[in-house]
Amino acid sequence: MKRKVFLTGLLGMLSIILVFGIFDSTAGTKKIKMTSVWSAGIQLIEIDKHFVKLVNELGGDQLQIKFFPGGSLVPAFEVFNAVREGTIPMGADWGGYWAGKNEAFNIIGSHPMGLTATDYMVWVYQAGGFELIQEVYGKYGLVCIPHGVHSAESGVRGHKAINTIADYKGMKI
Secondary structure, eight states, X not given: OHXXXXXXXXXXXXXXXHHTTOOOGGGSOEEEEEEESSOTTSTTHHHHHHHHHHHHHHHTTTEEEEEEOTXXXXXXXXXXXHHHTTSSSEEXXXXXXXXXXXXXXXXXXXOGGXXXXXXXXXXXXXXXXXXXXXXXHHTTTOOOOOOOXXXXXXXXXXXXXXXXXXXXXXXXX
């Protein structure tokens, strides 16, 4: 299942690269820069690094991605605009960062209604999520290839310490 989802995404990405002319097989090895919103010190960057590793293995002598951790080419919160404006050809992100541009990014960047990571990828590739993601990013001239997911974050955040069940009394969450 994981391999099928990844290969579907990879084929989609390579198709998009072909369509938009980033890839020219007559020009030898095409090298593309890619950055991430995640810095080198955070575990979440491993999803993006793994994606780049697989693309580079499959791309052989025709396509290679040179990966730059978040903050090394542009600040993390500038990745969206840098890719949109063509400053960087590819960028990995988390949709929730762009909710200020469009509230739909909150839905495509999260696991709404308690979905597990697997449930989320099933929604993306088998229940219309991919099309929704393309519609939202497409409004900004971008194409998104979901290539990884991690478990949902959980927890309650606030200014009052919660040490027992009784501490929840009267709180609005």
